[in-house]
Amino acid sequence: MKQLILSLALLSFLSLRAGAEEGNTSFNQLLKHITTVSPEALAVPEPSIDKSLAQNADGRFWVTVKASDARARTRLLEAGMDIVEINGENSSGFAGPHTMDILSSKAFIVTNRMTIAEYAASQGKDFPAADSAYHNFKETTDLLKQMAAANSDIASLFSIGKTVEGRDIWCLRINSSAKGETPSSKPGSLYIGNHHAREHLSNEVPLLFAAWLFDHKNDADIKKYINTLDIYIIPMLNPDGAEFDIKTGSYQYHRKNMSTNSDKSRGVDLNRNYDSWWCEAGASTYPGSDTYCGPKAFSEPESQAVKRFIEARRNLKTHISYHTYASEILYPWGGSDADVPAKDKAIFEKVGAEMGKLTGYLSHKSSEMYIATGDSCDWAYASGGIFAFTFELDGRGFYPGAAIITSTVNKNIKAAVYLLSVTDNPYKAI
Ligand code: 0X9
Ligand code: ZN
DSSP states (O other): OHHHHHHHHHHHHHHHHHHHHTTOOOHHHHHHHHHHSOTTTTSOSOOOBOHHHHTTTTOOEEEEEEOOSHHHHHHHHHTTOEEEEEETTEEEEEEOHHHHHHHTSTTOOEEEEEEHHHHHHHTTOOOOSOOTTSOOHHHHHHHHHHHHHHTTTTEEEEEEEEOTTSOEEEEEEEOSSOOTTOOOOSOEEEEEOOSSTTOTHHHHHHHHHHHHHHHTTTSHHHHHHHHHOEEEEEOOSOHHHHHHHHTTSSBOOOOSOOOBOTTSOBOOOGGGOSSSSTTSTTOBOOTTSTTBOOSSTTOSHHHHHHHHHHHTOTTEEEEEEEEESSSEEEESOSSOSSOOOHHHHHHHHHHHHHHHHHHOOEEEEGGGTOOOSSOHHHHHHHHHOOEEEEEEESOSSSOOOTHHHHHHHHHHHHHHHHHHHHHTOGGGGO
């Protein structure tokens, strides 16, 4: 039975690839691939955790700690805890040995703790058959190249820089008049995925949004945006981390990039590495922790690449950075309880609420989730006045399976298109 399922998946995969080679992979083909593969084969990409994690070799635990408000959650981030779920007064997430030491002090109440293996088992996850529906780095690269080639009148592809391990950070540009890195004075919109390695769904959304835009390039509204705007899509900002997360065939729950730190631990949290109140509240100075802010602001090639990219494009007006998972839309400030100026606050609230209606996500100020400094959207707004939103996509875990891709992508296309509709002048939204 399993063999039959795998053959069907393989056939579907091969027919998709055949289409890709002819340069005609469309959004619908991509989704068809995702939805026609049997649910069992799609109970991927949950290569789950590997044997070393099953023995808890990296010493991390899944913990639940009392934290009554955003301030208390910020203290947990500073202890190095990686908060993944917030349920009323309880916050749950990952904690390494150093963080566990801090959490064992009287200042914290830990109500539950499990090894990573126990956590994975509690999620009802098993070793998966495959993870074919999600796009790894090579598949993402191939698809971006193929879409750019097939739509060369309006699209171009370039690398905004190299990662720690030397991979290209690809950027697809959609603009009817300017190609590559040629400046444009048209208002710009920027979509970035995969700051965090294990948040694979956050690559799929911007990647498939690009495919959808090409499929709909002759619709009146989309045509207008392509002719009048400067659209940039960087689906995979942290390909090193994303590849590390899947390369054994078993998920590693890896969040950060792949820098080697002073203590030989791996990774800086890219969403704590931007120069917005860098490494103040909600970030950890301990290299082994998941919220490690790095040795200095913009220490990492991936965040440096975004910095260079944004600073070179003062035409950018709107931005979404995709993450998982909470079904929420977050806007600045996330690094402070303070409000942005009233005029901009009204725009963030209105545009966030509209995108909330289209996705069903709850839109609110980022710091209400927790204060975390050094995040990309705070920096994009502070440095470029860009209306920058963090999307926490659907799911009840970092590895929600492939069946979630279609619905998540479809609702997020609506929000992303809405953002395009206000990019010419976000202040017109109210
Ligand atoms: O903590 C983060 O970087 C984001 N959540 S995630 O689970 N994807 O890691 C949320 C960032 C929101 N920003 C702030 N609260 N500052
Ligand atoms: Zn994230």
